[in-house]
Amino acid sequence: xxxxxxxxxxxxxxxxxxxxxxxxxxxxxxxxxxxxxxxxxxxxxxxxxxxxxxxxxxxxxxxxxxxxxxxxxxxxxxxxxxxxxxxxxxxxxxxxxxxxxxxxxxxxxxxxxxxxxxxxxxxxxxxxxxxxxxxxxxxxxxxxxxxxxxxxxxxxxxxxxxxxxxxxxxxxxxxxxxxxxxxxxxxxxxxxxxxxxxxxxxxxxxxxxxxxxxxxxxxxxxxxxxxxxxxxxxxxxxxxxxxxxxxxxxxxxxxxxxxxxxxxxxxxxxxxxxxxxxxxxxxxxxxxxxxxxxxxxxxxxxxxxxxxxxxxxxxxxxxxxxxxxxxxxxxxxxxxxxxxxxxxxxxxxxxxxxxxxxxxxxxxxxxxxxxxxxxxxxxxxxxxxxxxxxxxxxxxxxxxxxxxxxxxxxxxxxxxxxxxxxxxxxxxxxxxxxxxxxxxxxxxxxxxxxxxxxxxxxxxxxxxxxxxxxxxxxxxxxxxxxxxxxxxxxxxxxxxxxxxxxxxxxxxxxxxxxxxxxxxxxxxxxxxxxxxxxxxxxxxxxxxxxxxxxxxxxxxxxxxxxxxxxxxxxxxxxxxxxxxxxxxxxxxxxxxxxxxxxxxxxxxxxxxxxxxxxxxxxxxxxxxxxxxxxxxxxxxxxxxxxxxxxxxxxxxxxxxxxxxxxxxxxxxxxxx
Numbered sequence: 001x002x003x004x005x006x007x008x009x010x011x012x013x014x015x016x017x018x019x020x021x022x023x024x025x026x027x028x029x030x031x032x033x034x035x036x037x038x039x040x041x042x043x044x045x046x047x048x049x050x051x052x053x054x055x056x057x058x059x060x061x062x063x064x065x066x067x068x069x070x071x072x073x074x075x076x077x078x079x080x081x082x083x084x085x086x087x088x089x090x091x092x093x094x095x096x097x098x099x100x101x102x103x104x105x106x107x108x109x110x111x112x113x114x115x116x117x118x119x120x121x122x123x124x125x126x127x128x129x130x131x132x133x134x135x136x137x138x139x140x141x142x143x144x145x146x147x148x149x150x151x152x153x154x155x156x157x158x159x160x161x162x163x164x165x166x167x168x169x170x171x172x173x174x175x176x177x178x179x180x181x182x183x184x185x186x187x188x189x190x191x192x193x194x195x196x197x198x199x200x201x202x203x204x205x206x207x208x209x210x211x212x213x214x215x216x217x218x219x220x221x222x223x224x225x226x227x228x229x230x231x232x233x234x235x236x237x238x239x240x241x242x243x244x245x246x247x248x249x250x251x252x253x254x255x256x257x258x259x260x261x262x263x264x265x266x267x268x269x270x271x272x273x274x275x276x277x278x279x280x281x282x283x284x285x286x287x288x289x290x291x292x293x294x295x296x297x298x299x300x301x302x303x304x305x306x307x308x309x310x311x312x313x314x315x316x317x318x319x320x321x322x323x324x325x326x327x328x329x330x331x332x333x334x335x336x337x338x339x340x341x342x343x344x345x346x347x348x349x350x351x352x353x354x355x356x357x358x359x360x361x362x363x364x365x366x367x368x369x370x371x372x373x374x375x376x377x378x379x380x381x382x383x384x385x386x387x388x389x390x391x392x393x394x395x396x397x398x399x400x401x402x403x404x405x406x407x408x409x410x411x412x413x414x415x416x417x418x419x420x421x422x423x424x425x426x427x428x429x430x431x432x433x434x435x436x437x438x439x440x441x442x443x444x445x446x447x448x449x450x451x452x453x454x455x456x457x458x459x460x461x462x463x464x465x466x467x468x469x470x471x472x473x474x475x476x477x478x479x480x481x482x483x484x485x486x487x488x489x490x491x492x493x494x495x496x497x498x499x500x501x502x503x504x505x506x507x508x509x510x511x512x513x514x515x516x517x518x519x520x521x522x523x524x525x526x527x528x529x530x531x532x533x534x535x536x537x538x539x540x541x542x543x544x545x546x547x548x549x550x551x552x553x554x555x556x557x558x559x560x561x562x563x564x565x566x567x568x569x570x571x572x573x574x575x576x577x578x579x580x581x582x583x584x585x586x587x588x589x590x591x592x593x594x595x596x597x598x599x600x601x602x603x604x605x606x607x608x609x610x611x612x613x614x615x616x617x618x619x620x621x622x623x624x625x626x627x628x629x630x631x632x633x634x635x636x637x638x639x640x641x642x643x644x645x646x647x648x649x650x651x652x653x654x655x656x657x658x659x660x661x662x663x664x665x666x667x668x669x670x671x672x
Contacts, residue, residue, distance in 0.1 A: 026057045026065060029145040029152065030370035034059045035111075036147045037073060045148075048075040051091060068092060076110060078195060080299075083386060085115040085154060085379055089161070099142055099158065104168050108161035111146065113154070115379075116386030117299040118398040120155055120372060121364045125402075126270050126298040128360040132353050133262040137169055137294045143364075145371055154375040155368065162280060162296055164189050164214040169294070172285040176219055184227045186285030189214035192324045194277035194442065195555065201229055205236040206326035207572040231283065235290065239327060245334050252336060256289040261344040263292035264328065268417075269353075271311040271409060272301035277322030303405050305387040307444065307465060307581075312409050315416055318423070319535075321444055323574075329423045329533055342417050354410045358403050365399050426530035429537060433651050435473040435488050435583040439465060441536050442574030443555040446472040447494075447548075449514060450558060454490020460512035460561045462550055473583055477630070477652045482525035482542055484630070486517050493517040493524045496541040496563045504545045504566040511560045512548060519630055528580075531570065536577040538570045550575045586670060600640070602656065602667065609647040611656065611669070613640045625658040627669075646671055 028034045039045065039054040051072035058066045070093040077087045088111040092098070097105045114120045124141035131138045142158040160168050164187055171187030178184070193200060193211035199220065200211040210232055215224055235254050243249035267275035274297070281292045303311045308319050317328050331337040372395050382391045392398055438447040440462055448463035452471045463472060473488035485494040492514035500507050515524060522543035529538040539548040541563065549564030553575050570576050600615035613621050618641055627636035627644070630653045638644040640658065649671055657666035 024057070024150070026059055026147075028059050028063065029374055031061070032143050032145055032155075032367070032371045033061055034145045034147065035156070035158075037071070037149070039073065039149055042149045045073060045075055045086075045088065048077070048081055050074060056090070068096070080113065080115060080386070083113070083115045085113045085385065087111060087113040087115075099140055102167070103140055104160055104165050106161065106163070106165050106168070108163065110159045110161055112157040112159050112299070114157060114299050116388060117304060118381065118388060118392070118395070119361075119402050120157075120368060120375070121361065122270075122299050122302055122304065122402070123157060123159070123297070124364060125357055125360055126266065126295050126301065129266055129269065129353065129357055130262070130293070130295050132351075132356050133266065133348060135259065135262050135266070135293050135295070136291075137167075139294060139296060143368060143371065145374070152374075152378065154378050155371045162189070162213070162294060164282075169214075169280075169282055171282055174215055174224065174285075176215070178221050178223070183285055184224045186283050186287060187214065188212065188224075188228045188283045190228070190232075190281050190283070192276070192279040192281075192322065194274075194322050196442075196553070199225075201232075203232055203236050205240045206323060206330075207574070208236075208323040208326060228283070236327075239330055244330070245336075247336070250334070251331070252334075254288065254290060256291045257340055259292040260290075261340050263295065264341060265345055265348065266293075266295045268316055268413060269406070269410060270295070270298050270301040271303055271314070271316060271405075272298055273305050273308045273311070273316060273320040274300070274322065275316055276320050276324035276328070279322070279324040300387050302402055303409075304389065306389050306467060307387060309389055312405055313412050313416075315413075315420065317420075325534060326532075332420055332423065338417070338420060341420075345413065345417055349410065349414065354407060357406055361399060361403055361406075365395075423533035425533055426535050426537065428530060429476075429483070429528045429580060431476040431478055431483070431651075432582070433586045435586065436476050437465065437472055437581045437583055438474060438485075438539075438578050439581060440550045440574065441534070441577035441579060442553050443550065443559075445550075445555060445557075445559070447474065447561065447578070448472045449487060449490070449492075452489060454487060454492055454514070456492050456514055456516045458490070458492065458514045460494065460514065461557075462554075462559045462561060463557050475586065475653075476580075477519075478650070479519050479525065481527065483528050484517070484519050484524055485526065486630075487514065490514070491517065493521075494526065494539075495521070495523045496544045496546060497523065498544045498546065498563050502544040502546070507544075508546055508562070508564050510563045512563055517630055519633075529570070531577060535579045537580065538566075538576055539578060540566055540570075547576050548578070549573075604669065609645060609671070611638075611644040611646060612642075623658050623660050625656060628655040628657065630654065 024036055024038060026036045036057040037054050039052050043052050045052060051074045054071045054073050056068040056071045072091040074089055075081050075086060076089040080087055090109045092107045095105045095107050098109055112123060127138040127141050139160045144156055144158060146153045146156040164171055164173055169189050175182040191211045191213055193209055196209040198211050199217040200209055202209050212228060238254060239251040244251050278297060280294055280296055281290050283290055317325050382393050384391060444465060445462035446465045448461050449471045450459040450461045470489040471487060474485045477484045495513055495515035497513045498507055498510040518524060525542040527540040529540060531538060544563055545566055546563040547566045547570055549562045551560040551562050600613050602613055604611050615621055621640035623640050625638050625640055626634055628634055635649060636644055651671055654669045655666050656669050
């Protein structure tokens with residue numbers, strides 16, 4: 001309250017002193033409304049935390065102009081704030097019915113850039129889907145052309161801030177400050193937040209990071225914190241208890257089944273791979289149930305994210321990111337949940353939800369035609385902005401892809417929901433002839449080498465999962481029960497350099513490093529221990545018995561990966577959980593060059609899996625040849641004028657060595 005009074009005083013002081021932005025010439029760019037924003041002294045917006053004062057002009061479809069003084073604006077978003085086309089958050093001096101009747105009267109609104117979505121409408125289509133399903137709050141989608149400090153920035157979407165308010169998350173607002181008579185049973189706005197920002201706690205059973213959005217972090221009191229944390233503890237205890245299938249004693253009495261089914265189906269229809277990484281839900285006052293939604297942040301949904309591709313025939317509960325999957329996959333073990341989902345999905349399909357979404361896309365495509373053309377003159381229609389999988393030269397091609405995905409994916413879901421069972425445990429890892437990315441369960445960042453220093457001894461870190469970054473790609477080979485990992489960029493091996501006494505909980509905290517590959521070195525051998533049902537693994541070193549751990553769950557590029565404690569938290573700590581994504585196939589040469597072909601040549605036939613020498617003077621091929629594994633073990637010996645079958649050898653890199661005269665020669669050889 002003191003903060004609000006101080007802001008009001010500053011606003012009045014600025015107005016009294018005549019400090020206002022200069023009048024600008026405003027007009028619409030296209031058939032859409034337009035927004036012009038002038039910051040005070042035209043200062044740049046460089047922060048997601050600090051607001052700057054501004055004046056805003058809104059020109060509606062009828063060219064009527066409304067001016068808003070004492071507006072505040074800042075950046076917003078997580079990874080999207082780092083893009084060239086940036087999203088913003090607006091804060092009015094007083095509550096505004098900004099979008100008119102039927103929408104919220106509120107201070108806070110968002111300007112979504114939709115930079116990673118070439119259709120610009122994935123968020124809007126998802127909101128329309130929520131409306132069709134009857135979800136209680138669906139974020140607004142009003143499209144405008146934006147000009148900031150005299151520069152045209154493109155097509156933007158005005159949308160709600162997810163907060164407790166009428167026409168938003170419409171639940172009881174708690175007393176502030178609390179009195180001894182205040183009811184703290186609600187309302188609470190919560191989020192499973194993979195970033196673990198703000199007032200966040202981690203549940204005890206499934207280690208799910210839950211953020212309390214409302215009451216606000218600077219207003220919530222201890223007894224409110226205690227109440228909602230205990231409530232979530234009790235919910236999880238029941239969900240993971242022995243009676244969880246029981247209609248009276250189990251979790252069903254803790255969830256609102258209608259909102260649960262709608263939210264879950266919306267997440268799966270959109271194939272939002274981050275839908276379980278960021279999940280909103282809420283609890284109202286004097287109401288024992290958890291309610292699910294709204295659907296929020298879907299610009300990279302509908303198979304628009306290169307991290308996981310080909311989602312038309314996938315369930316996000318199987319392949320998506322985030323800890324909400326722990327709860328949902330537990331529910332899939334209950335036949336009641338399967339019947340709930342199948343019944344509701346069948347109702348929605350019969351009611352024409354797919355056709356409704358396609359019709360919405362067509363309407364929005366027509367509405368945005370002028371604006372999208374102008375937008376892409378600035379930003380480029382075939383320029384990669386974020387996680388886009390494909391780039392086209394026309395807007396219509398992106399729209400065609402979106403519609404095709406929705407139709408085909410909904411057809412797949414009918415069978416997928418019907419056949420969905422409780423998920424199988426993560427299987428033992430079986431490496432193939434590929435490079436792999438090893439990604440942290442909490443941050444989705446990839447195992448990498450600091451500053452791409454691929455000399456032996458280079459320290460190991462995590463880095464944003466970037467296509468084409470070879471220092472994030474690893475070749476994985478199995479040796480008995482252990483695995484050996486070598487980096488694509490430098491052919492150096494992952495190693496634990498801890499010195500001194502070692503053991504599962506002894507002398508932990510050394511940063512992992514790389515070393516010259518040697519499969520006889522126990523520091524380079526790792527157990528890949530399956531954990532849970534989400535495809536997660538621990539990497540535990542043979543020599544130290546320590547587990548690879550992302551230091552502090554740090555999502556920044558260059559975050560240290562440590563040789564850390566091995567204990568019962570291995571199965572629940574995101575810092576120690578990794579999932580493995582297959583990349584490019586390893587190259588396999590048909591011939592091996594660089595060994596004086598004028599004398600003889602060494603070749604490999606991948607069909608017959610035979611090594612052999614060739615020469616115009618075969619009588620000279622009398623020398624003996626040895627084949628070694630990458631770790632230095634001799635696995636084959638043959639005479640150069642003989643064929644050598646390698647069909648019985650496992651896939652991997654081998655060294656072929658021989659002595660001819662006074663020369664010792666060797667060459668690497670890779671077998672599928």
